[in-house]
Amino acid sequence: MNEFKYVGAELELFASANNWKNYIKFLLRKYIKGNVLEVGAGIGSNTRLLSSSHYNNWLCLEPDIQLFNQLKDLIALNSITNCYSFNGTIDCLSDQQLFDSILYIDVLEHIHSDREEITKAYQHLKADGNLIILSPAHQWLFTSFDSAIGHYRRYSKKTLKAVMPDELKVIKLAYLDCVGLFASLGNKLVLKQSIPSLKQIKVWDKFMVPISIKTDPLFGYQFGKSILLVGRKRF
Incomplete structure (x- = not known):
């Protein structure tokens, strides 16, 4: 029987961040x-x-x-085609279950043994398949908010690449949300909140994210509060 309990309380808050989620969708869809x-x-x-x-x-x-x-209900209510849910972790999969795309969207930072997790994920990835990871960036931005929602770490390009299998070809590695980085730094140095308010999330999503969408590519995706890695399994 699975007794895992998620300690965070932010999922509903960030579910309303439509600009951010559409930005991620735009970057990941291909x-x-x-x-x-x-x-x-x-x-x-x-x-x-x-x-x-x-x-x-x-x-x-x-x-x-x-x-x-809640996930099961959402899939049913939205009639998401050919979408299935399972209460468990990657350890519950059989060796025969292989995938063309494996997603860890704001998840890997919650897993204690991240390198072991990614090794298992790689074994379930088909040749030429994509491993997609989005996580919070920069350990120096780690705050009580990270602790409150069960983060073990934040990642840099170096530390995220370090937990990838050597055989995985990294085809995209970028920092996202350069404007949000300064908001996160302000929280760390001034506000020191353990969790943002809904109003703060909406301000960030409505005003900061659209600016980041335009400026991230101008700065070459070299800094931001989140990090995105896409790796491809070699033939």
Whole structure:
């Protein structure tokens, strides 16, 4: 029996961050294909958004039973085609279950043994398949908010690449949300909040994210509060 309990309380707050989620969708859509595995799908906010991409089947893993029940309801209510959910982790998969795309959207930082997790994910990835990871960036931005929602770490390009299998070809590695970085730094140095308010999330999403969408590419995706890695399994 799975007794995993997610300690965070921010999923509903960030579910309303439409500009941010659409930005992520825009960046990821060309890498999502075929049979998809979404690890740590939570309440299904990213599932609903990203499953509008071209795919064959979509499997959501969620170890927390309460979040899993919400995820199941969301899939049913939104009639997401060929989308299935399972209450468990990647350890629950059989060796025969292989995927063209594996997603960790704001999940890997919650997993204690991240390198071991990614090694397992790699074993379930088909040749030429894509491993997609989005996580919070920069350990120097780690705050009580990270601790409160169960983060073990934040990543830099160096530390995220370090947990990838040597055989994985990194085809995209970028920092995102350069404006949001300064908001996160302000929280760390001044506000010191353990969790943002809904109003703060809406201000960030409405005003800061659109600026980041325009300026991130101008700065070459060299700094931001989040980090995105896409790796491809070699033939």
